[in-house]
Amino acid sequence: MEFRDYYKILGVERSATADQIKTAYRRLARKYHPDVSKEPNAEAQFKEMQEAYEVLRDPEKRAAYDQLGSEWKSGQSFHPPPDWGSGFEFSGRPAGAGRAGRRQPGATAGGTYSEEEFSDFFSSLFGGGSPFAGARGRAGGRDHHARIDVTLEEAYRGTSRMLELKRPEVKPDGSVELHSHTVRVTIPAGVTEGQLIRLGGQGEPAAGGGSPGDLYLEVHILPDRTFTLENRDVTLTFPVAPWEAALGGSVTVPTLGGPVEMRIPSGAQSGQKLRLRGRGLPGQPPGDQYVQLKVVLPPADSPQAKALYEEMRAKLNFDPRAGGAR
Amino acid sequence: MVRVTQVLEAHVLGEGDWIAVSEICQLCRIDLDAVRELAALGVMSSRERAPGEWQVPATALPRLRVVGRLMQDLGVNVSGAALALELLETQRELEVRLRRLERLVMDY
Numbered sequence: 001m002e003f004r005d006y007y008k009i010l011g012v013e014r015s016a017t018a019d020q021i022k023t024a025y026r027r028l029a030r031k032y033h034p035d036v037s038k039e040p041n042a043e044a045q046f047k048e049m050q051e052a053y054e055v056l057r058d059p060e061k062r063a064a065y066d067q068l069g070s071e072w073k074s075g076q077s078f079h080p081p082p083d084w085g086s087g088f089e090f091s092g093r094p095a096g097a098g099r100a101g102r103r104q105p106g107a108t109a110g111g112t113y114s115e116e117e118f119s120d121f122f123s124s125l126f127g128g129g130s131p132f133a134g135a136r137g138r139a140g141g142r143d144h145h146a147r148i149d150v151t152l153e154e155a156y157r158g159t160s161r162m163l164e165l166k167r168p169e170v171k172p173d174g175s176v177e178l179h180s181h182t183v184r185v186t187i188p189a190g191v192t193e194g195q196l197i198r199l200g201g202q203g204e205p206a207a208g209g210g211s212p213g214d215l216y217l218e219v220h221i222l223p224d225r226t227f228t229l230e231n232r233d234v235t236l237t238f239p240v241a242p243w244e245a246a247l248g249g250s251v252t253v254p255t256l257g258g259p260v261e262m263r264i265p266s267g268a269q270s271g272q273k274l275r276l277r278g279r280g281l282p283g284q285p286p287g288d289q290y291v292q293l294k295v296v297l298p299p300a301d302s303p304q305a306k307a308l309y310e311e312m313r314a315k316l317n318f319d320p321r322a323g324g325a326r
Numbered sequence: 327m328v329r330v331t332q333v334l335e336a337h338v339l340g341e342g343d344w345i346a347v348s349e350i351c352q353l354c355r356i357d358l359d360a361v362r363e364l365a366a367l368g369v370m371s372s373r374e375r376a377p378g379e380w381q382v383p384a385t386a387l388p389r390l391r392v393v394g395r396l397m398q399d400l401g402v403n404v405s406g407a408a409l410a411l412e413l414l415e416t417q418r419e420l421e422v423r424l425r426r427l428e429r430l431v432m433d434y
Contacts, residue, residue: 029399035392035414036400050399143353145391151388185334194388197336217336218388229427237430271430284341293431 001120003078006052006065016068025053051122061126080124141204141213148217149193152224153241154232156256156281158189165202165215185217190282192232195219200244232287233280235273238295240264255279255289262291272297343384346372351381354394363404364393369411389415 010024020210032039039045059270072078132149150159164180171177185199196216203213238253248266252259255276262276273290280287282306300306312318333404338347345353347361361382365372370386382390387412398406 012395026401033396035395046399106427124342124352183334187336188338191338196339196384198339199334218391222368228422228429230422235426294430325363 001078001124003074003076004119004121005049005072005074006055008074009052010056011050012056014066021053021056025049025057026102048119051119055122055126065125078121078124083218099142115217134156141177141206141210143213144203144215146185146215146217147220148197149220149222150187151222151255154187154226155191155219155221156189160184160186160189169284187219190232191219191221192281192283193221193229227256227289229281232283233290234287235290235292237294238291239294240268242295242297245269245293245295256281264293268293339384339387341383341385344375344381345384345387347372347380347382350387350390354390355386355398356390356394360393360404361390362395364390364408367405367408369393369408 010021010028012024016024017130028049029046031037032042032049034043036048046271059250062114068081073217073295103130123277148161151158151301157221162182162184164182185197187197189195194216199215199217201212205212221229227236236254238251244251245266245268246266246267248264250261250263253262253276260276260279262274264274268274270293272293274293275290276289279289298305300309350356350419351358360370361380364370365382369389370382372380372382375381392414393404393407393411396402396410397404402410402415
């Protein structure tokens with residue numbers, strides 16, 4: 001495992017005061033907070049900062065961390081010293097007091113990520129138990145949260161995911177170990193961006209015989225190459241020939257549920273939107289599909305094509321700027 | 327070889343689902359006063375199912391979780407988090423529209 005220089009992560013001196021640490025964390029949090037930031041890798045950076053702040057804001061943990069000495073560099077191979085932990089008691093933070101209660105193990109699998117996880121480095125120093133200290137005294141277990149990435153097609157048809165759920169288990173000596181088990185989750189058709197999926201009883205087990213917490217998966221729909229999504233509605237840009245737009249006619253249009261026949265009204269224009277009712281994501285009511293027409297001109301790359309354009313110019317008396325556009 | 331121990335059915339929290347305010351507080355890590363203030367600010371609706379038994383629509387959960395994270399991680403107060411939420415949502419809507427327009431322009 002690699003050493004983590006928590007002071008360097010927060011950009012503070014080892015002698016920094018609690019206020020300086022708090023200010024540095026808040027400044028960086030504003031830059032890298034996943035809800036706000038556009039920085040690449042913001043989420044990973046933010047997790048690292050949270051972990052650093054978790055240690056440096058807590059006098060007990062900070063004192064213990066400082067005992068390791070200042071010679072260590074980030075990324076150096078690290079194992080806790082044999083006598084590590086003697087003389088310190090990591091009491092964690094009271095329930096609801098803030099960060100400690102927030103950091104929980106969650107679900108990990110392809111297409112999902114856990115919101116809150118400790119590094120091995122943190123766990124080796126402060127144990128897996130500390131983050132869960134906030135749950136002590138509660139009748140039930142905490143809820144866990146994770147994000148799940150699904151494609152637009154999966155959102156339309158429904159899908160299933162294998163999730164690796166990590167559960168803390170208290171050993172006789174009071175320390176906590178994480179154990180994994182894999183579950184398959186069936187996700188129904190019609191989930192939308194930001195929607196929450198509840199898996200009852202799959203959160204943190206209860207400490208004293210109470211009910212376990214729930215696992216919440218927040219749906220994130222991945223961008224699609226063909227359709228753009230807004231709520232339950234999808235939009236498709238659809239190329240048509242000038243005569244299809246001018247004369248109208250029937251065309252085959254892709255939808256999430258497969259190709260359908262659609263009638264283009266005569267006199268349609270490029271950019272015009274046609275609606276296929278109920279062809280968006282399923283729901284009550286289902287979303288619609290919008291087909292945005294894009295008139296594509298045939299190239300004038302042959303004598304015959306040029307002759308046709310010449311004939312139109314001569315016979316149609318058409319001025320596209322007659323409406324005043326210049 | 328992955329061993330699957332369980333097959334779980336997901337319950338999608340959608341329109342028509344209401345959640346007790348106490349549960350909202352736990353899920354979003356915000357206190358009762360903050361939920362009341364957010365409802366007063368119009369961030370979400372609420373209803374009193376029985377005397378003293380307030381509920382919030384499940385569809386508001388993602389927004390309230392963002393509010394909770396902003397309050398805890400950035401140290402902003404309720405109205406500041408509500409304002410940030412609205413600005414973030416406006417920004418996302420504009421980004422979606424921008425992407426759509428960019429795609430249209432690229433297609434031409």
